[in-house]
Amino acid sequence: MKSSRLTHLGRIAVAACVPYLALKLLWVLGLDVGVLDTSRFSRTTWVAGNAVTFLLDAVAAVVAHTLTRPAGRRAPAWLLALPLWAASGLLLPLLTGLIGGSLTGLVTGARNPLAAGDFLQPWVFGVVYGGFLVETVTLLGAFAVYAHQRWGTLLRRPLHALPRTGTRAVQRLFLLPAAAVLAALGTVRILWGAGADLGAPAAGEQARTVLSAASDWAQGGYAVAGATGLVLLVLPGLLPRLRVRVPLALAWAGSATVVACGGCTWLVQAVAGGLFGAGAVPGGLPGLVGALELCTGLVVLCAGAFTLCELTAAAGPAPAAERDLPAPPALVAQEDSVSSASLRAVRECAPTDDR
Incomplete structure (x- = not known):
């Protein structure tokens, strides 16, 4: 049943990538379908940006297809988990x-740049x-x-049932x-989304829209959720009965978001501004936030990958308490009865020596 569900979700995710990939391919080839203002970016920047985003979504389609194949279950864990971690940080x-900003614009009447x-x-x-x-719903x-x-x-x-590993202190x-x-970092993002200056440049104030505010709210919320998940995983005694998958999902989404949406954006802007003079190099508090998001997210990724490998190895196929439980008396008696009956049947069916 789960295999069938996995196959259906993966195939829908691949199909969901097709329109975006087709549109990006047309733009890379110079067919500006649906583009009203072609002078906003240089042709080189436009083609390079669309080529990169085309490749990113193509990787997502390949990963979704791999999940539906038997080979996907034998693939190294990092080969699928790493691109899906990055995809989570971009899509979530x-x-x-987008949804929060659009709904806010409808309720408040604020200008939505997507409808301009x-x-x-x-x-x-x-x-x-x-x-x-x-793609987000089906791929994830x-x-x-x-x-x-x-x-x-x-x-x-x-x-509370997590194996006791030797590196918990580390x-x-x-x-x-x-x-x-x-x-x-999440608190700073949320304050920016609420309209606080807090070191934001003047250009950012002028360009602030209902979608950019909602984006800051989303990134900040995921960062705070990721921090909560990390604390619960490292200090399991706080909520001992909580399933591992809940704080792990929070830490996964939070760390991926700060790297993909915050840290990588800062890195691209810094490299483009420093090497090619394309735009201003992020400075002040926004630059510090972006750099810290990149570094912190990578630290969580590395530490989390090591810890999960260690926990998976220590966990084994089943908890020791479950493996060591004695069988119920009724089941033992039933097994003994079946064994005796089977032995009698074998003796009756065995050939006899008439010589």
Whole structure:
């Protein structure tokens, strides 16, 4: 049943990537379908940006297809988990900010830049973000099913039943400070979304829209959620009966978001500004936040990957308490009865020596 569900979700995710990939391919080839203002970017920047995003979504389609194949269950864990972690960091805050900002604009009457029609035709946003919505639900849903098939023994355990590993003190040394930094970064993002200046440049104030505010809210919320998940994983005694999958999902989404949406954006801007003079190099508090998001997210990724490998190895196929439980008396008696009957049947059917 789960294999069938995984196959269906993976195939839908691949199909959801097709419209976006087709549109990006047309733009790379010079067919500006749905583009109203072609002078906003240089041709080189436009082609390079669309080529990169085409490759990113193509990787997502390949991963979704791999999840549906038997070979996907034998593939190294990092080969699927790493691109899906990055995809989570891009898709979750994007769609959360888009939906939240659009609903806020409808309720408050604030201007929604997607409906302005000054750069792309409105139908382009429908194709792109509609595909992203389906892709997010199906791709991450397929990975959730896959993860429970592959690591279900660990994911379904309560926190108090986590194996005692020898590196828990080292985990706390790295992950508790990382959780504190994530919480601080998330708080800054939320304050920006609420309209606080807090070191934001003047250009950012002028360009602030209902969608950019919702995006800051989304990124900040995921960062705070990630910090909460890390604390619960490192200090399992806080909520001992909580299943491992809940704080792990929070830490997964939070760390992926700060790297993909915050840290990588800062890195691209810094490299482009420093090497090619394309735009201003992020400075002040925004630059510090971006750099810390990149570093903190990578620390969580590395420490989390090591810890999960250690826990999976220590967990084994089943909890020791379950393996060592004696069989119920009724079951033992039933097994003895079946064994005796089988032995009698074998003796009756065995050939006799008439000589």
